[in-house]
Amino acid sequence: AQSVTQLDSHVSVSEGTPVLLRCNYSSSYSPSLFWYVQHPNKGLQLLLKYTSAATLVKGINGFEAEFKKSETSFHLTKPSAHMSDAAEYFCVVTLFGNEKLTFGTGTRLTIIP
Amino acid sequence: NAGVTQTPKFQVLKTGQSMTLQCAQDMNHNSMYWYRQDPGMGLRLIYYSASEGTTDKGEVPNGYNVSRLNKREFSLRLESAAPSQTSVYFCASSRTSAGNTIYFGEGSWLTVV
Numbered sequence: 001a002q003s004v005t006q007l008d009s010h011v012s013v014s015e016g017t018p019v020l021l022r023c024n025y026s027s028s029y030s031p032s033l034f035w036y037v038q039h040p041n042k043g044l045q046l047l048l049k050y051t052s053a054a055t056l057v058k059g060i061n062g063f064e065a066e067f068k069k070s071e072t073s074f075h076l077t078k079p080s081a082h083m084s085d086a087a088e089y090f091c092v093v094t095l096f097g098n099e100k101l102t103f104g105t106g107t108r109l110t111i112i113p
Numbered sequence: 114n115a116g117v118t119q120t121p122k123f124q125v126l127k128t129g130q131s132m133t134l135q136c137a138q139d140m141n142h143n144s145m146y147w148y149r150q151d152p153g154m155g156l157r158l159i160y161y162s163a164s165e166g167t168t169d170k171g172e173v174p175n176g177y178n179v180s181r182l183n184k185r186e187f188s189l190r191l192e193s194a195a196p197s198q199t200s201v202y203f204c205a206s207s208r209t210s211a212g213n214t215i216y217f218g219e220g221s222w223l224t225v226v
Contacts, residue, residue: 009153041219041220042219042220043117043203043205043217043218043219043220044156044203044205044215044217045217046214046215046216049214090155090156097210097211098144098146098161098207098210098211098213098215101156101158101215103155103156103157104155105153105154105155106153106155
């Protein structure tokens with residue numbers, strides 16, 4: 001079985017300050033993990049993915065995530081928030097391929113000018 | 114770069130009416146998917162097509178049918194719409210279903226009254 005929990009439904013940060021979006025997963029085996037971003041009225045776009053290679057994964061737009069097996073976490077970070085980062089972010093896990101993706105409930109990121 | 118195109122973008126239906134959501138991708142992908150997105154629930158898979166000529170149920174298939182018309186096109190049909198089917202629907206595609214990046218359309222907002 002697999003599941004994913006996004007620990008915060010809403011995060012607000014000031015422009016220029018660090019971003020941390022938290023994701024914990026539950027999986028019987030080594031999963032593949034993804035972060036997707038959804039801007040208002042748009043489809044989802046892949047930010048980054050972990051597939052059992054390097055545990056620190058770098059994505060687009062300055063985001064990165066670290067896979068920590070001991071903590072079953074895959075938190076998303078960015079050193080300095082930009083106004084364009086305001087969006088909804090989804091943590092996604094799969095053991096068996098795309099038809100078995102499990103999406104988290106999302107974290108809405110607000111950037112304060 | 115069209116990517117994944119879905120139509121219509123907005124639709125209001127009366128209970129009991131039928132409609133078809135159309136989806137086409139121009140990336141020569143083998144696998145295509147239909148998801149629904151409801152507030153606080155992330156995305157849930159309705160149906161998918163791992164390759165041309167095959168379709169399979171996802172997590173929430175009841176009340177829906179699909180057709181993989183050819184490699185490019187994958188339609189979703191609501192035979193008798195119900196208010197519980199009010200949602201945002203996303204079509205997506207990937208090169209294969211084995212963990213490749215999924216590309217999403219921009220969504221179709223459906224309201225059933």
